[in-house]
Ligand SMILES: Nc1ncnc2c1ncn2[C@@H]1O[C@H](COP(=O)(O)OP(=O)(O)OP(=O)(O)O)[C@@H](O)[C@H]1O
């Protein structure tokens with residue numbers, strides 16, 4: 001079933017390498033394909049700012065603005081919901097101030113307000129080392145999951161961390177003990193909010209993972225939170241928990257002062273993940289197994305958010321397909337369909353998403369520009385020219401009634417029309433026989449007749465020094481260092 005809640009319209013401006021960007025979508029998944037550095041992850045990052053927090057790169061808001069641009073960065077989306085469409089948006093605020101949030105044309109006081117319409121989860125290549133890397137990354141990952149379930153969690157974590165830094169400063173300055181007492185009491189309340197939200201989310205996630213079971217494609221994860229907080233692993237109540245922390249912090253002041261930081265608290269907790277079937281810590285699983293575990297975890301969490309809030313989270317999956325074999329890719333797409341949500345996926349090649357068939361809108365990204373992908377079936381002539389290029393064999397054909405011998409150099413489309421930029425080295429032109437040094441020709445493939453593979457020598461011509469304007473959407477370029485961002489490589 002298609003998603004009942006989806007992004008139908010996305011607009012970004014002055015964001016990273018985009019001056020402006022616009023997508024108009026239906027409920028299907030969205031596939032973004034483009035070469036390295038095109039702006040795929042940037043677009044995902046833009047969408048990730050439609051949730052509380054600092055987005056999928058944890059960038060400062062200054063970094064998000066397009067370098068050299070006058071305007072302030074902005075991201076806006078229309079979300080289709082069962083109750084009708086809603087417009088949400090965010091963007092740079094005043095210097096050093098918080099970001100602006102707008103909902104249905106009015107300013108919103110808190111970023112969490114967007115979560116009433118849209119929930120987000122993401123998976124990026126930067127998370128590949130999650131299970132082997134530092135605990136801080138896993139904690140952040142966990143907090144991300146919790147925020148998708150409880151939108152205020154992100155702010156609670158930030159408040160707790162701010163209070164903790166203040167405690168470290170007070171310790172360093174040997175401040176009045178009454179200040180410390182007051183601050184530690186306040187910190188304990190914030191710590192409890194953070195801790196119980198995490199523990200509750202992990203408990204519910206465990207439950208849903210056991211209900212879903214596991215399969216070979218996406219193995220089940222066993223989850224546990226380490227207990228760096230208080231002495232009891234399962235404190236009975238928030239009051240107990242807070243009292244335990246206040247007491248621990250009170251007693252560890254000298255030690256914390258010497259260390260220059262607070263040694264205990266929810267900021268030290270780790271999320272322990274085990275590969276359930278194999279009974280090995282995720283950190284010891286293979287690279288592919290770790291990726292599959294992570295995907296399984298995200299899918300299970302999406303399911304949890306959907307059943308707990310009624311809002312299936314939108315998924316941002318950066319380069320998700322690249323590391324999976326075709327059968328696992330197919331399993332992923334099937335799992336995404338089952339969630340009945342829209343997901344935005346990126347890759348460097350459209351063929352990675354073939355198994356999605358017509359279940360996705362395909363978008364080309366090049367140098368910060370988005371364009372709809374024409375999914376036309378290549379003509380026989382196109383296929384023949386492609387073969388000639390990959391084998392480096394010339395073509396003989398008739399064009400405008402004249403016989404030509406040429407080598408195709410760039411193949412693609414302009415406004416949906418198949419074209420080739422070719423180097424003609426023999427035969428006729430409108431001005432008589434072709435010049436001995438050869439001539440560059442831009443041909444519409446629909447007008448090419450009697451095309452055959454030739455057997456002669458390959459003539460690449462000298463490097464064309466002027467920028468070609470024959471083909472807007474370059475599919476293939478025989479030049480491996482093509483400046484035209486060809487969609488495919490030989
Ligand atoms: N604030 C900014 N202003 C302008 N350009 C920026 C800004 N920040 C990053 N960029 C540029 O945006 C470009 C695209 O980055 P992005 O990470 O989106 O590429 P990508 O398509 O995901 O590539 P890859 O396939 O390598 O992951 C990079 O070349 C980067 O230098």
Ligand SMILES: [Mg+2]
Pocket residue numbers: 040041042318
């Ligand atoms: Mg990227």
